[in-house]
Amino acid sequence: MPYSMYDASVPVFTKMLTSGKGWLDKAADAAVGRKFDPTVLLSSRLAPDMFTFTRQLQVATDGAKGGLARLAGVEVPRYEDNESSIAELHARLDKTIAFLNTITAAQLEGSADRDIVHPSIRGDRKFLGANYLRYYVTPNFFFHMTTAYAILRHNGVDVGKRDYLPMFE
DSSP: OOOOTTTTTTTHHHHHHHHHHHHHHHHHHHHHHTTTHHHHHHHSSTTSSOHHHHHHHHHHHHHHHHHHHHTTOOOOOOOOOOOHHHHHHHHHHHHHHHHHHOOHHHHHGGGGEEEEOOOOOOOOOEEEEEHHIIIIIHHHHHHOOOOHHHHHHTTTTTOOOHHHOGGGO
């Protein structure tokens, strides 16, 4: 069976978002164990000009749901971007996973050759579907998920490679 746009996206993003839920659990445990307010982690960043931990997860989930919605030809779900707790971020990951699980292989069939328009503050960007997934959606998703992971790691949360790579689940 050939490797499909579905295979390259939905299960990949779903597994990584599931890993992210585990990171959130470990972040909450770290706050309890070390007796600090977990919201400190939510506003943490690696550099002054980078997004916060919360914003990294918001952008990653926006990329996954938006990218897949555009490829499937369905409406992009809108989220409020108002998460202010680990529980609310957990719920956002759950909501994104639930949306991704509504996307079927049939909906993505032919999307590799479909023209995709991605709205941007710098103007609409146009892609061929395969290039959109391969060179924009997937790298952007992993950039923000990896940065969120690194922020937790930088702040002493006990996450390691086994927490990052979904194959270890």
